[in-house]
Amino acid sequence: MRHVVSVLVQDNPGVLQRIAGLIARRGFNIESLAVGRTHQEGLSRLSLVVTGDDSVLEQVEKQLNRLIEVIKVTDHSEPHVERELALVKVHVAGLEERMELKDIAEAFRARIVDVAKKSIIFEQTGNSQKVEDFINALRPYGLLEVMRTGAVALSRGEQVLKVREKKAV
Amino acid sequence: MNGAAAILKALEKQGVDLIFGHPGGTIMPTYDALYDSPIRHILVRHEQGGIHAATAYARASGRVGVCMATSGPGALNLVTGLQDALMDSTPVVAITGNVAQSLIGTDAFQEADVVGITQPVTKHNFQVHHVNDIPRVLAEAFYIASTGRPGPVLVDFPKDVQQAAFSGSFEVEVDLPGYKPTYKGHPRQLERALEALEKAQKPILMVGGGAQNAADEIIAFAERTGIPVIPTLMGLGAFPGTHPLFLGMPGMHGSVAANRAIQHADTILGIGMRFDDRVTGKVSKFAPNAHTIIHVDIDPAEIGKLVRTAIPVVGDARWVAGELAKEAKKLEIKGWWKQIDEWRTKHPFAWKPKPYLQSQEVIQAFWEATQGRAVVTSGVGQHQMFTAQFFKFDRPRSWINSGGLGTMGVGLPFAIGAALARPGETVIDFDGDGSFQMTLQELATVKKHNLPIKIVLLNNGFLGMVRQWQDLFHARRYSEVYLADSNPDFAKLAEAYGIRGITLTDKAKLAETVKEVLAHDGPVLLEARVHHEEGVFPMIPTGGAAEDMIIENPREAVGAGD
Numbered sequence: 001m002r003h004v005v006s007v008l009v010q011d012n013p014g015v016l017q018r019i020a021g022l023i024a025r026r027g028f029n030i031e032s033l034a035v036g037r038t039h040q041e042g043l044s045r046l047s048l049v050v051t052g053d054d055s056v057l058e059q060v061e062k063q064l065n066r067l068i069e070v071i072k073v074t075d076h077s078e079p080h081v082e083r084e085l086a087l088v089k090v091h092v093a094g095l096e097e098r099m100e101l102k103d104i105a106e107a108f109r110a111r112i113v114d115v116a117k118k119s120i121i122f123e124q125t126g127n128s129q130k131v132e133d134f135i136n137a138l139r140p141y142g143l144l145e146v147m148r149t150g151a152v153a154l155s156r157g158e159q160v161l162k163v164r165e166k167k168a169v
Numbered sequence: 170m171n172g173a174a175a176i177l178k179a180l181e182k183q184g185v186d187l188i189f190g191h192p193g194g195t196i197m198p199t200y201d202a203l204y205d206s207p208i209r210h211i212l213v214r215h216e217q218g219g220i221h222a223a224t225a226y227a228r229a230s231g232r233v234g235v236c237m238a239t240s241g242p243g244a245l246n247l248v249t250g251l252q253d254a255l256m257d258s259t260p261v262v263a264i265t266g267n268v269a270q271s272l273i274g275t276d277a278f279q280e281a282d283v284v285g286i287t288q289p290v291t292k293h294n295f296q297v298h299h300v301n302d303i304p305r306v307l308a309e310a311f312y313i314a315s316t317g318r319p320g321p322v323l324v325d326f327p328k329d330v331q332q333a334a335f336s337g338s339f340e341v342e343v344d345l346p347g348y349k350p351t352y353k354g355h356p357r358q359l360e361r362a363l364e365a366l367e368k369a370q371k372p373i374l375m376v377g378g379g380a381q382n383a384a385d386e387i388i389a390f391a392e393r394t395g396i397p398v399i400p401t402l403m404g405l406g407a408f409p410g411t412h413p414l415f416l417g418m419p420g421m422h423g424s425v426a427a428n429r430a431i432q433h434a435d436t437i438l439g440i441g442m443r444f445d446d447r448v449t450g451k452v453s454k455f456a457p458n459a460h461t462i463i464h465v466d467i468d469p470a471e472i473g474k475l476v477r478t479a480i481p482v483v484g485d486a487r488w489v490a491g492e493l494a495k496e497a498k499k500l501e502i503k504g505w506w507k508q509i510d511e512w513r514t515k516h517p518f519a520w521k522p523k524p525y526l527q528s529q530e531v532i533q534a535f536w537e538a539t540q541g542r543a544v545v546t547s548g549v550g551q552h553q554m555f556t557a558q559f560f561k562f563d564r565p566r567s568w569i570n571s572g573g574l575g576t577m578g579v580g581l582p583f584a585i586g587a588a589l590a591r592p593g594e595t596v597i598d599f600d601g602d603g604s605f606q607m608t609l610q611e612l613a614t615v616k617k618h619n620l621p622i623k624i625v626l627l628n629n630g631f632l633g634m635v636r637q638w639q640d641l642f643h644a645r646r647y648s649e650v651y652l653a654d655s656n657p658d659f660a661k662l663a664e665a666y667g668i669r670g671i672t673l674t675d676k677a678k679l680a681e682t683v684k685e686v687l688a689h690d691g692p693v694l695l696e697a698r699v700h701h702e703e704g705v706f707p708m709i710p711t712g713g714a715a716e717d718m719i720i721e722n723p724r725e726a727v728g729a730g731d
Contacts, residue, residue: 010347013296018288025289055473062470068293068313071347163346 002031003050003057004082004153007064008072008161011037011044015069019046022067028052028060032084032128032150043071045161047152049128072161079156085149086131087113088122091142101141108134119144127151172300173198175335176264176326177206179307182339185235187211187226187589188264189219193239194279196266198331211589211618214610216243218582220250221608224259224321225569225579225586229544231382233315234586237264241279244325245286249576251321252290256573257378257403260319262310263291269329270298284325292320300330301337312343317350318379318468350467354484354492361480362438362463363496369436369461371505372396375419375448378403378572379441379466379486384565386490387440388412394497397509399427401442402557403572410541410561416509417518420448422554422705425516425720430509431456432715440465441486444475445573452476454714465489516707516720518558525700526676528552528627532559534683535597535625543567543595546583548604549575551633554705556599578607581624585611588620595623595687602628602656612666615692623686624694626659629701637704640724653701663694674698 009015016035023030031049038045050060057075064073076082088110092098098120105112105122108130114121124134128151135146170178176199180188189211192200203210213219216238223234238244244265254261268277284296293313295306303326310322366372374396380387384407391398391414398408399416408415417424419431431437437459442448443466449455452475456462463480464472472481482489520529532555535543541561546569547553553570562568569587571579584598605626615622630653639647660670669689673682673696686695704722709715 014284014288017285021288058473059470062474066468066470068345068348 001051001053003052004076004080004151005048005050005057005060005064006074006076006153006161007046007048007070008038008163009044009046010042010069010071012069015044018067018069019064022063026059026063028056032148034150034152043163047150049151071163074155074161076153076155078159080153081156082127082151082153083125084128084131084151086124086135087147088124088135088138088143089119089145090122090138091144092118092120093141097141101138104137108137110134170335171198171202171331172303172326172333172335173202173331175300175303175337176307176331177202177208179304179339180208180235181206182304183307183311184232188235188237189213189222189226189586190237190264191216191219191239191243193243193266195240195268195328196237196243196264196326196331198328199237199264199266199326211585211614213582214613215608216246217250217578218585218608218611218614220247220261220263221253221576221579221582222586222589223261223263224250224254224257225546225583226590227259227261227586228381228569229566229587229590231566233260233262233311235262235264238266239279240265240267240283241281244283245281247323248287248290249574251287251323253571253574253576253579254321255290255292257571258319259321260314261321262307262314263321263323265323265325266331267296267325267327270327271329273327283323287323290321291323294323294325296325296327297330298327300333300335303330303335304337304339305341308341308343309345313345313348317348351469351483352467352485352488354465354482354489358480358482359489359492359496362482362493365436365461365463365480366394366396366438366500367498369500370502371434371458372436372438372500372502373399373430373434375399375401375437375439375442376404376407377401377440377442380404380407380490381565383407383441383487383490386487386494390490390494390497393494394500395502396438396500397430397506399430401445401448401572402570404442405557406562406565406567409563411563416513418557421450421709421711422558422707424518425707425718426509426512428707428709428715428718429512432458433508434459436461436463438463438465440490441467443471449475450709450717451712451714454716520703521725523700524676526674526679526697527703528555528629528697528699529559529703530676530679531625531627531697531699532556532599534679536560538683538687539595539597543597544569544587544591545597545599546570546580546587547599548580548601549577550601550604551629551637551703551705552599552601552604552627554634555627558705560599577604580604581608581611581615584622584624585614585620588622596621597623597625600624600626601633602626602630602652602659603632605659609662612663612668616666616668620692621690622692624663624692625686626694626696627699628656628659628696629699629703630656631701633701633703634705636701640704641708641719642710659694659696669693671695672698
């Protein structure tokens with residue numbers, strides 16, 4: 001089963017290494033990992049796509065929570081928005097292929113961001129499955145390069161990941 | 170004041186009065202500052218000895234142990250000790266020097282990526298980049314090491330940070346938004362735990378290293394309920410070994426009563442223990458009749474990690490055991506006790522008397538002579554298991570061994586840390602000839618500080634535990650386990666360090682020798698020459714279940730032996 005997990009972290013040097021190291025060390029299977037700064041100074045946010053049953057997911061969450069710099073972990077089992085961005089460079093053999101590729105891109109709502117004599121770069125945004133389908137649709141024409149960001153996600157509605165208030169122990 | 174002086178001042182603020190360490194190039198500014206500091210420094214002869222001593226100091230005292238090393242090779246020599254402290258949840262702060270920041274990443278002399286290398290073997294680690302951060306980072310390091318599930322924290326100081334002028338403040342606040350350990354168990358889960366215990370027909374209580382701080386509460390709870398108590402290897406001492414409710418440790422070399430009780434129990438309350446594979450054996454066959462496992466641990470990640478847990482209680486062992494002790498009722502489990510007593514009577518830990526000297530009787534003799542009033546350490550191997558079986562630990566923090574990592578060589582440095590943590594108490598290191606030779610350079614440390622440690626070296630001339638496995642599982646192909654042809658004369662070795670050395674071969678002289686060792690004012694090494702054929706039993710082979718327990722040495726059962 002596929003789970004999207006969001007992690008709010010202090011963006012200290014080495015925090016990504018800690019997370020990547022933990023995942024490797026504990027033998028968790030991850031499909032993708034995306035990371036970026038948030039609107040709050042000192043905080044970064046990661047999205048992990050993890051495959052495994054519920055007990056694996058539980059361990060992923062608990063082990064991540066053990067890291068001192070991890071502030072909050074959530075599994076997006078609730079309604080959420082998930083997006084991934086891909087840049088896909090595909091071979092263009094001739095005019096006929098160019099027209100077909102444009103049709104495919106339109107069907108998938110992909111944008112053309114670079115055109116050259118024998119190649120096109122498409123930009124595609126969507127959930128990971130849609131990105132996957134788009135790449136597969138282009139495959140017969142000859143994929144030259146594919147760069148995917150990995151999925152990023154936010155919960156729908158007012159639910160947010162935030163620093164917990166200090167609580168007495 | 171420079172950064173180095175600030176490090177020592179900040180350590181003082183954390184209550185540190187003792188550091189185990191070894192100097193070297195990049196930590197020299199801090200050693201220079203140490204020259205004027207009231208903090209006592211114990212010079213070890215290898216950094217591994219320093220961190221093991223700091224670990225034992227922490228376990229024997231309940232305080233944070235501190236060790237110090239230089240960059241590169243010095244810091245890397247801490248790695249084994251850090252993992253050892255991590256696996257046995259011990260609060261240690263390791264201070265390391267590093268090359269100046271301008272040199273980091275250039276493959277400079279004695280440079281290693283210590284922060285990267287020690288990430289997986291620490292609870293957390295830091296590299297300090299600005300001199301004025303020193304007090305805050307050290308405060309955070311001590312807070313992280315000593316709270317929640319304790320563990321080792323490494324703080325790395327580039328040389329230029331130690332040399333820079335300090336203009337910061339020592340009045341610092343720890344603010345770690347991602348680190349808020351839970352001490353108080355959830356009231357609803359505690360209620361559920363009590364309900365489950367009341368309904369139980371065959372309950373047991375298992376306590377681990379996490380309960381070393383909760384001995385009074387554990388005893389109160391156990392006595393109030395009358396529940397059978399099974400301390401794990403790390404839990405020995407958290408519940409008295411001479412108590413009538415004590416069943417002995419569980420697991421690979423545990424007692425028959427403990428393992429059978431686990432196998433038949435319907436309800437298991439585990440406090441501050443983690444269902445390690447040496448305890449459970451094959452986990453799918455562990456406690457097959459236990460419909461309810463109640464697991465109390467301060468680390469939520471331990472709960473449900475290995476065994477199915479019906480009632481999770483995230484909290485501090487002491488707090489939770491105290492609450493349970495207040496509310497629990499006397500359990501009506503006479504039939505269960507009758508069954509357990511049968512197992513206990515039929516299969517106590519025992520050995521067959523032989524004409525030659527045996528490890529078990531040496532340990533037993535020291536227990537009798539001290540009545541358990543000692544802090545005991547060991548290396549790793551047969552002698553460790555014999556000690557766990559035959560020395561009855563009645564007090565917490567009195568048994569210091571390497572449980573999780575199984576680090577050979579810890580016995581002597583552990584004894585050094587224990588002797589400094591508990592001055593005036595008898596400290597005994599039951600060691601093996603294999604283990605002892607991994608860190609024996611620390612005899613110099615013992616001599617230098619005249620630590621009155623009693624080293625009882627059970628010399629069987631072999632790597633005994635490996636040999637035992639070869640005996641049982643590798644068709645007696647004794648590959649690379651023979652030491653006797655090249656072992657030193659250990660008593661002479663001790664004498665070479667200026668430490669009293671005694672050799673015991675004659676079984677008849679055991680009692681008087683034990684007396685002599687204990688009466689000696691100062692350190693002493695007793696080499697007890699024991700027979701190599703002895704095995705540690707009972708034994709559950711790796712991957713086996715309680716039903717696969719080998720109760721007696723099969724070689725003896727068939728009259729075999731070579």
